[in-house]
Amino acid sequence: MLHLSARMPERGLDVRLHVERGETVAILGPNGAGKSTLLGVLAGLVRPETGRAALAGRALFRLGSESADDQHGHASREFAAPGGSRTGRPQDTWLPPHARGVALLAQDALLFPHLSSAANVAFGPRSAGATRREAQARALHWLGEVDATDLAARRPARLSGGQAQRVAVARALAAEPQLLLLDEPLAALDVAAAPVLRRMLRRVLADQTVLIVTHDVLDALTLADRVVVMHEGRIIEQGPTRDVLERPRTRFTADLAALNLITGTNTHAGVVMDADATVILPCPSGAPADMPAGSRVGVAVRPANVLVSLTEPRGPNLTVLPALVRDLEPRGDVVRVRSDGLFADLTPRVIADLDLGPGIRAYFSFAAVDAVTYPL
Ligand SMILES: Nc1ncnc2c1ncn2[C@@H]1O[C@H](COP(=O)(O)OP(=O)(O)OP(=O)(O)O)[C@@H](O)[C@H]1O
Known part of the structure; x- marks a missing residue:
C-alpha cells in the first residue's frame, strides 16, 4: 500500500x-x-x-x-x-x-475559524468537486462517526479542545x-x-x-x-x-513500556549481563534453539516484580543487583524506586518500612520465573 x-x-x-x-x-x-x-x-x-x-x-x-x-x-x-x-x-x-x-492531522485541530464545524468538514469534499448537497451529506456522516453531530453548526471558537479535535478527525476522513x-x-x-x-x-x-x-x-x-x-x-x-512493547530491544522502548531491560549473552550457565559480566542470570530453560549459547538476549522484568531490600536476599534462581537508590516517584498506588540499575514499584508502606530514600544502598532482586528472556 x-x-x-x-x-x-x-x-x-x-x-x-x-x-x-x-x-x-x-x-x-x-x-x-x-x-x-x-x-x-x-x-x-x-x-x-x-x-x-x-x-x-x-x-x-x-x-x-x-x-x-x-x-x-x-x-x-x-x-x-x-x-x-x-x-x-x-x-x-x-x-x-x-x-x-494523504491527510495530516496535527496536535492542534487547525480548523477554519470562520466556518461552522459542518462547513469545515465539507471543505475537503467540496474542493474535490462534490456538490454542495453531497459535501453537506458527507460532512454530517463523518460528524456522526466521531459523535459530533450536535456540533455541526458551531464555529471552532465555541468548541473545547476535544470537540475541535473530533471535528478535525471528521474533516480529515471526509476527504477520503x-x-x-x-x-x-x-x-x-x-x-x-x-x-x-x-x-x-x-x-x-x-x-x-x-x-x-x-x-x-x-x-x-x-x-x-x-x-x-x-x-x-x-x-x-x-x-x-505487543511484541515490541513486551520484548523491548532498546532502552527507549523498555522505558516507554515501563519494563526493566537487561541485555546480555546467553551461555549454558545462564545469561551473562552486559553491564556486569560477573552477574549470570539463571536462564529458565537452558539454551533454547532460538537463543543458542553465545547469542544476544534481552531479559525483561516488570517493576512490580522487582523486590528491594537492605540486606542481601538469597535463593536459587534469584538475580540480585546491589545499587544506589537514585530517586522515588509516586505513581498512583505505588512508588517507583529508581536505581542506576533496576527500577521497582513498591507500596508506600514498604518504602516507609525500609526507610528508603535517594542515596541509600539497597539490593534489587527478581525471581527467574518473573523474567521474560528473548533473542535480541
Ligand atoms: N523546520 C525544521 N527545520 C530544520 N530542522 C528541523 C525542523 N524541524 C525539525 N528539525 C530537525 O530535524 C530533526 C528531527 O526533528 P522532528 O521534529 O522530526 O523530530 P520528532 O521525532 O518529531 O520530535 P518531537 O517528538 O520533539 O516532535 C531534529 O534534529 C530537528 O532539530
Whole structure:
C-alpha cells in the first residue's frame, strides 16, 4: 500500500517503511527522532534530498539519482524507474500535498475559524468537486462517526479542545484519504478528554491506513497494529505492538513500556549481563534453539516484580543487583524506586518500612520465573 524510502541528511533522516492497506502503525521515538519530519515528507510539506514513495501504486515522489533503498541494496520493484534509468534530477517527481490522497492531522485541530464545524468538514469534499448537497451529506456522516453531530453548526471558537479535535478527525476522513497521518492527536487534550477521543479513534481508524506519531504507549496499545521506533532519524525497532512493547530491544522502548531491560549473552550457565559480566542470570530453560549459547538476549522484568531490600536476599534462581537508590516517584498506588540499575514499584508502606530514600544502598532482586528472556 505505502512504500517509502527517504534520506534527508540535514535532519539526519534515513528511513524505509512499508505499510499495508488498513494497517495502523504507531511511530514512537524520543524528541528529535524525526517522527514529524517523516510525516511531513509523506504529506508533501518537507522535501527529502533523495528517496521515493508510492501510495496505492502511485508515485508521491521520486527524488535524486539514488534512493535510500538503493544505498541499502534493497531496490524495490515498486520504485523501479522506467527503463532502469538513474540519471536523476530531470526525472524527479514531487506531488503537491493536495494531490497525494494523504491527510495530516496535527496536535492542534487547525480548523477554519470562520466556518461552522459542518462547513469545515465539507471543505475537503467540496474542493474535490462534490456538490454542495453531497459535501453537506458527507460532512454530517463523518460528524456522526466521531459523535459530533450536535456540533455541526458551531464555529471552532465555541468548541473545547476535544470537540475541535473530533471535528478535525471528521474533516480529515471526509476527504477520503488513502493515508491518514496523525501527529500526536491526543497530546493537547486534558486527561478527561483523551480516553473518549482514543475510543473514538479506535473505532473510526479500524478500516483506514494510518500512521500515528505518539509519545503515549497507551495510544500504541489501543490504536496500533504495529509499532515503529525511531531514533536519530532511523527506524531501530519495529513489529507487532505487543511484541515490541513486551520484548523491548532498546532502552527507549523498555522505558516507554515501563519494563526493566537487561541485555546480555546467553551461555549454558545462564545469561551473562552486559553491564556486569560477573552477574549470570539463571536462564529458565537452558539454551533454547532460538537463543543458542553465545547469542544476544534481552531479559525483561516488570517493576512490580522487582523486590528491594537492605540486606542481601538469597535463593536459587534469584538475580540480585546491589545499587544506589537514585530517586522515588509516586505513581498512583505505588512508588517507583529508581536505581542506576533496576527500577521497582513498591507500596508506600514498604518504602516507609525500609526507610528508603535517594542515596541509600539497597539490593534489587527478581525471581527467574518473573523474567521474560528473548533473542535480541
Ligand atoms: N523546520 C525544521 N527545520 C530544520 N530542522 C528541523 C525542523 N524541524 C525539525 N528539525 C530537525 O530535524 C530533526 C528531527 O526533528 P522532528 O521534529 O522530526 O523530530 P520528532 O521525532 O518529531 O520530535 P518531537 O517528538 O520533539 O516532535 C531534529 O534534529 C530537528 O532539530
